[in-house]
Amino acid sequence: MRILIAEDDEVLSDGLCRSMRQTGYAVDCVRDGLSANTILSGEQPFDLVILDLGLPKVDGFTVLKGLREKNRQVPVIILTARDAEEDRVKGLDLGADDYMIKPFSLPELEARVRALIRRGQCGVNPVYSCGTLTYDSVGRRAAIDGETLDLTTRELSVLEALMSRIGWVISKEQLLERLYSYSEEASSNAIEVYIHRLRKKIEPAGVTIRTIRGLGYIIDRVNSAHD
Ligand code: CA
Secondary structure, three states: OOOEEOOOHHHHHHHHHHHHHHHHOOOEEOOHHHHHHHOOOOOOOOOOOEEOOOOOOOOHHHHHHHHHHOOOOOOOEEOOOOOOOOHHHHHHHHHOOEEEEEEHHHHHHHHHHHHHHHHHOOOOEEEEEEEEEEEOOOEEEEEEEEEEEOHHHHHHHHHHHHOOOOOOOOOOHHHHHOOOOOOOOOHHHHHHHHHHHHHHHHHHHHOOOOOOOOOEEEEOOOOOOOO
């Protein structure tokens, strides 16, 4: 999951960024509306945008308007100190999915982020299973026979990528995109380390991650008594 935070308040932006990364999202932060427009017109799709209204250069309303005019359906949460009813109405009318007034509670914002991501996955079963191994993409929890596995956030992201496309090869580049934001230094060696650790942890379920040389990784469908 990839999130963009457009917020010019440095302390708030850093805090949000840190907490979202800890949850396991790949997070990009921009400090003005122009940079928000640029990154949002790029090729890399975002799963969610947290958008401040009072942004330098181009304000949040204009960023949102431009996004919807381009028919980009990415969920947007407006985060702002403006609590006037007309601002809330304007934001929602322009296509925001949610609206939070500063100061706000971080757990509440995180819950709203989860809710929007869940809604974005409507019609898709958010729990993937392969034999006795299950992955709940909303709760970000992996389990074998119902026993929760102790995985790091990065390991969970790799597993999510593979479990959401069982039977498909996922390239190293795709994994890197999911795990790291633009600003983070990413190495493909790190991916190999995560795969190595994951293999050991999911081994009890009889599920293997195969390396397809030159292409990437794949989890094959398995037939088990549980299917
Ligand atoms: Ca601001």
